[in-house]
Amino acid sequence: MNKKYNRWFWSILSLLALLFATIVLALSIGEVNFSLGELISIFQKSEGIERSILYNIRIPRILLGFAVGGALSISGLVLQAIYRNPLVEPYTLGISGGAALGVAICIVFGLNEFFPLLSLPISGVIGAFAVIVFMYFISMRRTHLNINSILLTGVMISFITSSVIMFLLSTTTSEKLQNIIFWTMGSLEEPNKYLIYLVVFVSILGLLIFYFFVSQLNALRLGEAHAKYLGINTNLLIKVLFIVASVITGISVATAGVIGFVGLIVPHLMRYLVGNDYRILLISTFLSGGIFLILSDVLARTIISPNELPIGVITGIIGGLVFIVAISKSKKLLKF
Amino acid sequence: MGKILKLENIVAGYKNKFMLQNISFDVMKSSFTGIIGPNASGKTTLFKTIIGDISLQSGQIIIDGQDILLFSLKEKAQKLAIVTQYFDTPNLSVEDYVLLGRYPYNNRFQFFEAKNDYTIAHKYMHLTDVFKYKDRMITELSGGAQQMVAITRALTQEPDLLLLDEPTSHLDIKHQVQVLDLLQKLNKELKLSVLMIIHDLNLAGEYCDNLLMMSHGKIHKSGTPKEVLNYKDIEMVYDTLVVTQENPLSKKPAVFLVSGSVKDSS
Numbered sequence: 184m185n186k187k188y189n190r191w192f193w194s195i196l197s198l199l200a201l202l203f204a205t206i207v208l209a210l211s212i213g214e215v216n217f218s219l220g221e222l223i224s225i226f227q228k229s230e231g232i233e234r235s236i237l238y239n240i241r242i243p244r245i246l247l248g249f250a251v252g253g254a255l256s257i258s259g260l261v262l263q264a265i266y267r268n269p270l271v272e273p274y275t276l277g278i279s280g281g282a283a284l285g286v287a288i289c290i291v292f293g294l295n296e297f298f299p300l301l302s303l304p305i306s307g308v309i310g311a312f313a314v315i316v317f318m319y320f321i322s323m324r325r326t327h328l329n330i331n332s333i334l335l336t337g338v339m340i341s342f343i344t345s346s347v348i349m350f351l352l353s354t355t356t357s358e359k360l361q362n363i364i365f366w367t368m369g370s371l372e373e374p375n376k377y378l379i380y381l382v383v384f385v386s387i388l389g390l391l392i393f394y395f396f397v398s399q400l401n402a403l404r405l406g407e408a409h410a411k412y413l414g415i416n417t418n419l420l421i422k423v424l425f426i427v428a429s430v431i432t433g434i435s436v437a438t439a440g441v442i443g444f445v446g447l448i449v450p451h452l453m454r455y456l457v458g459n460d461y462r463i464l465l466i467s468t469f470l471s472g473g474i475f476l477i478l479s480d481v482l483a484r485t486i487i488s489p490n491e492l493p494i495g496v497i498t499g500i501i502g503g504l505v506f507i508v509a510i511s512k513s514k515k516l517l518k519f
Numbered sequence: 520m521g522k523i524l525k526l527e528n529i530v531a532g533y534k535n536k537f538m539l540q541n542i543s544f545d546v547m548k549s550s551f552t553g554i555i556g557p558n559a560s561g562k563t564t565l566f567k568t569i570i571g572d573i574s575l576q577s578g579q580i581i582i583d584g585q586d587i588l589l590f591s592l593k594e595k596a597q598k599l600a601i602v603t604q605y606f607d608t609p610n611l612s613v614e615d616y617v618l619l620g621r622y623p624y625n626n627r628f629q630f631f632e633a634k635n636d637y638t639i640a641h642k643y644m645h646l647t648d649v650f651k652y653k654d655r656m657i658t659e660l661s662g663g664a665q666q667m668v669a670i671t672r673a674l675t676q677e678p679d680l681l682l683l684d685e686p687t688s689h690l691d692i693k694h695q696v697q698v699l700d701l702l703q704k705l706n707k708e709l710k711l712s713v714l715m716i717i718h719d720l721n722l723a724g725e726y727c728d729n730l731l732m733m734s735h736g737k738i739h740k741s742g743t744p745k746e747v748l749n750y751k752d753i754e755m756v757y758d759t760l761v762v763t764q765e766n767p768l769s770k771k772p773a774v775f776l777v778s779g780s781v782k783d784s785s
Binding site: 397398401402404406411414454460462 | 570572591592593594595596597599600601603606607609610611615616619620622623625629630631676
C-alpha cells in the first residue's frame with residue numbers, strides 16, 4: 184500500500200512542477216517576451232510598465248485559466264462518475280448551453296449596458312441554473328434517478344439552447360452579433376479582478392466539496408446499486424454532486440465563455456495516467472485541467488499575435504486531436 | 520439457534536402489478552437457504568424487498584432481532600452483504616475492488632485505508648483463493664473468477680447474512696461448483712448464514728440445507744431439499760413433467776427433465 188501512496192505523491196509533485204513551468208512560460212510569452220532573468224528582476228521592482236503587464240494582464244489570465252480549467256475538468260470527472268458514462272461533460276449536459284443562452288439574451292436585450300461589469304457572468308449563472316432546475320424537475324423528482332433520461336434531456340437542451348442562440352444571432356445587430364460570437368467561443372480576458380478571485384474561490388471550494396465525498400465517489404465505481412448496498416444514500420449523493428458540478432461549471436462558463444472539451448479530455452487522460460482512485464484523481468485532474476487551459480491560452484494569444492484566437496478554438500482542435508490519437512493508441516483510455 | 524432474518528406477513532411489489540402476498544419465513548443463523556421457483560414467481564421481488572430496493576407495504580423484516588427500518592444504511596451494510604448475478608466491473612485491481620467492502624466500517628473522514636482493512640481484505644482473499652489475482656485488473660478475469668472476487672468483497676463487509684441473486688446462472692459447471700463449494704465452505708467454517716436465489720434445482724438440492732419454493736408471489740412450500748424437491752410439488756409449481764431420484768453419492772434429491780418425445784413414447 185505504501186507503493187500506491189508513493190506513486191500518488193510523485194504524481195502530485197510532477198504535476199505541481201509542470202504547473203510551475205507552465206506559469207513561468209505564460210508569464211514570459213506575449214506581445215513582449217521576457218527571459219527568466221528579466222522576470223525575476225521585474226518582480227523585484229515596485230513599478231514600471233513591465234510590472235504592469237505581468238500584474239494586470241498576464242497574472243489575471245493565468246489565475247482565471249487555472250481556475251476555469253480546473254473547475255471544468257473536475258466537473259466533467261464527477262459527472263462521468265455519476266452517470267458512469269465516458270461521454271458526459273458539462274457541455275453535453277446542457278449546462279454550458281444554458282449559460283451561453285443566458286449571456287446571449289443579456290447582450291441582445293442590452294441588459295449589459297446597465298451593469299457592464301457583472302451582468303454577463305450573472306446572466307450566465309442564471310442560464311446555467313435554469314438548466315439545472317429544469318433537469319432537476321424533469322428527472323430527479325422521481326424517487327429513482329434514470330441516468331439515460333437525464334443524459335438525453337441534456338443533449339436535447341444543448342440543441343435547443345444553441346438553436347435559440349442562432350435565432351437571436353440572426354435577428355440582432357452586427358455589433359451585438361460579434362459580442363455574442365466572441366463570448367461563445369471563450370476567452371480568458373476578464374477585466375474584473377474580483378470576478379476572477381470569485382471564480383478561483385468557487386472552483387477550489389468545489390474541489391474541497393468533492394473531496395468531502397471522495398470515499399463515496401470511490402464506492403460509486405461499483406455502480407449505483409452496489410454503492411447503495413454498501414450503505415451509501417446514492418440518491419442524495421448524486422444530487423449533491425450534480426449540483427456542485429453544475430454551479431462550478433455555470434460560474435466558469437459565465438466568466439470565460441464556452442470552453443468545450445476540457446471537461447472531457449482531461450479526466451480521461453488522468454484516469455489513464457494516475458488510475459481510477461478519486462483520492463488522487465480529483466487533485467490531479469484539477470491541476471492538469473488548469474495547466475491545459477493556461478497553455479491553450481498562451482497559444483490563443485500568440486499564434487496570430489497581436490490578434491487573439493478564441494480559446495475554445497484551441498482547446499477544441501488540440502484537445503480533440505490528442506484525444507483521437509490517444510484513443511486509437513490505447514484501448515485502456517475510455518475505461519472507467 | 521437464533522434467527523438471523525425473520526419475515527412477517529410481507530406484502531410488497533410493484534404498483535398494480537406483481538405483488539408478494541403475506542410472506543412469512545425465518546432464516547436461522549448459519550443456515551444455507553435457497554429460494555427456488557419458476558420465472559415470475561416472486562423470487563427476485565422477495566430478494567429486492569429484503570435488501571430494500573422495493574419498499575414494504577405491510578409486514579416486518581427483522582434482522583438479528585431488530586426491525587430493518589431502524590438500521591442506518593451503513594449498519595445494514597454491516598449485517599447484509601449482497602452479491603448479484605451481473606455487476607459492474609470497474610477498471611480496478613482485485614485488491615482495490617475487495618477493499619471497497621470495508622466502506623461500511625470507514626470513518627466519515629477517513630482518507631487512507633487503515634492497516635486493519637488490508638489485513639481483513641487479505642484474509643478473505645486467501646480464504647476464497649483470489650489472492651493470486653491481487654494486482655490483476657478485475658476486467659481481465661473470467662466470469663467465474665469475477666464472481667469469486669465479488670463474493671470476497673461481500674465477505675470483507677463481515678456480514679451476518681450473505682444474500683446472493685443467482686450467483687451461478689451464467690457460469691459453466693466447473694465454475695458453478697467452484698462458487699457453490701466456496702459458499703458451502705464459508706457457511707460451514709465461518710458459520711456464515713447464506714440466502715440465495717438459485718434457478719438450478721439440482722444445485723439447489725445439492726448445496727442448500729433449506730429450500731423455499733415460491734409460486735405466484737406466495738411460498739408454496741419450505742423445508743429440506745428432500746421435503747421440497749419431489750415430483751408432485753415441482754410439477755405443480757413449474758407445470759413441467761419431471762422425475763426425481765436420489766443422487767447416488769450425496770443422497771440428495773436430483774431432478775431429471777422429461778423431453779416431449781420420451782413423454783409421448785411412455
